Amino acid sequence: MTILVTGGAGFIGSNFVLDWLAQSDEPVVNLDKLTYAGNPENLVSLSKHPGYLFAHGDIQDATLVDRLLAEHRPRAVVNFAAESHVDRSISGPSAFIQTNVVGTFQLLESVRRYWGKLVDAERTTWRFLHVSTDEVYGSLAPTDDAFSETHRYAPNSPYSASKAASDHLVRAYHHTYGLPVLTTNCSNNYGPYHFPEKLIPLMIVNAQAGKPLPVYGDGQQVRDWLYVKDHCSAIRRVLYKGRMGEVYNIGGWNEKPNLEIVHTVCDLLDELKPRADGKSYRAQITYVADRPGHDRRYAIDARKIEQELGWKPSETFESGIRKTVQWYLENPAWVANVQNGSYREWVAQQYGHGNPVAPAA
Ligand code: NAD
Numbered sequence: 001m002t003i004l005v006t007g008g009a010g011f012i013g014s015n016f017v018l019d020w021l022a023q024s025d026e027p028v029v030n031l032d033k034l035t036y037a038g039n040p041e042n043l044v045s046l047s048k049h050p051g052y053l054f055a056h057g058d059i060q061d062a063t064l065v066d067r068l069l070a071e072h073r074p075r076a077v078v079n080f081a082a083e084s085h086v087d088r089s090i091s092g093p094s095a096f097i098q099t100n101v102v103g104t105f106q107l108l109e110s111v112r113r114y115w116g117k118l119v120d121a122e123r124t125t126w127r128f129l130h131v132s133t134d135e136v137y138g139s140l141a142p143t144d145d146a147f148s149e150t151h152r153y154a155p156n157s158p159y160s161a162s163k164a165a166s167d168h169l170v171r172a173y174h175h176t177y178g179l180p181v182l183t184t185n186c187s188n189n190y191g192p193y194h195f196p197e198k199l200i201p202l203m204i205v206n207a208q209a210g211k212p213l214p215v216y217g218d219g220q221q222v223r224d225w226l227y228v229k230d231h232c233s234a235i236r237r238v239l240y241k242g243r244m245g246e247v248y249n250i251g252g253w254n255e256k257p258n259l260e261i262v263h264t265v266c267d268l269l270d271e272l273k274p275r276a277d278g279k280s281y282r283a284q285i286t287y288v289a290d291r292p293g294h295d296r297r298y299a300i301d302a303r304k305i306e307q308e309l310g311w312k313p314s315e316t317f318e319s320g321i322r323k324t325v326q327w328y329l330e331n332p333a334w335v336a337n338v339q340n341g342s343y344r345e346w347v348a349q350q351y352g353h354g355n356p357v358a359p360a361a
């Protein structure tokens with residue numbers, strides 16, 4: 001048996017592949033386009049692993065995907081491949097439509113061709129697991145109930161709209177063609193190998209470099225944080241036990257305002273790697289212009305996966321964020337290597353013309 005993972009060189013995908021091969025003998029084929037977010041260095045420890053095969057390519061390349069399916073005959077596809085950064089989707093939505101919408105469609109078409117030719121016994125156990133996000137549900141008011149699996153879709157950014165479109169395609173392929181799909185909608189992840197364009201790694205990296213810590217708007221937007229390895233364990237559980245055609249929301253009941261997250265990162269760095277001048281890293285916090293259309297609050301109701309599949313996260317936020325900050329402190333070479341030319345261009349574009357509105361106290 002083999003599984004085909006797409007986007008396995010990115011943040012969550014590489015954690016998933018590493019955890020999978022640490023716990024299972026089942027081989028993994030990893031199809032990744034290696035965009036700016038895909039980093040083979042995350043998987044360098046697998047370079048001689050007999051159960052790991054890397055295929056460089058695009059999920060939109062039907063010839064390649066058809067060939068990988070025919071050659072490796074996976075019993076499941078786990079689709080992580082996506083453009084994933086909301087701010088990039090605002091400044092350049094095109095790649096999001098191409099990969100997240102057209103790419104998911106092309107992948108589903110290849111999978112449909114392959115699955116349709118399997119013998120009955122294989123068709124019954126075959127799975128396509130689509131990794132999606134809580135952002136498809138839009139924004140919650142402070143007292144609203146958390147997102148359940150039946151919450152209406154109301155995506156607000158080009159990123160979330162493209163993910164919503166991909167979710168609908170996956171659903172349609174199940175209803176129309178009987179394709180055995182599973183969809184997971186997870187909240188914000190954090191942990192090792194997180195690209196430092198996203199809030200938590202950006203704060204860790206900027207703090208140490210003596211740079212401003214840019215907080216959008218008033219910093220009171222709420223996100224629901226889950227340690228990446230808990231997301232990976234939830235995906236494994238859904239793949240093994242999830243009911244075909246079902247959607248599972250994944251989260252750890254851990255809502256926090258952004259400013260509290262930034263304070264926590266600063267406090268951990270104050271403890272683990274104090275500033276030379278003895279001041280707190282909190283002094284580097286800078287309020288900048290808000291993200292256009294910024295969703296105010298996300299929160300996941302995780303009761304379905306907990307009660308139906310018996311999944312629970314292993315990390316608390318306190319244990320997970322400490323591990324994360326320590327990982328970045330212990331891996332300066334990884335951080336230096338991802339901060340290449342294209343990373344510097346993005347930071348200059350996103351924050352270079354930023355307009356700090358008030359320094360932190
Ligand atoms: P990421 O941006 O770190 O990684 C995406 C990976 O996909 C990269 O390796 C990239 O090279 C690859 N890729 C992009 N376009 C491709 C294409 N056309 N063909 C093949 N590979 C391609 O993303 P991530 O944070 O690891 O997210 C992975 C998945 O999980 C995404 O679908 C995202 O929507 C979803 N998700 C992310 C979070 C989060 O907090 N990061 C939370 C919930 C869901």
Ligand code: DAU
Pocket residue numbers: 084085086087132133134135186187188189197198199200202214215216217219221222223258291298
């Ligand atoms: O909710 C799940 C989603 O979480 C995933 O689907 C996305 O792929 C992932 O990128 C993430 O989206 P967010 O927009 O929530 O994550 P990001 O780290 O970009 O931002 C988290 C919050 O922090 C958000 O409210 C915006 C804010 N922020 C972000 C950056 C990069 C800042 O205040 N300053 C910043 O510099």
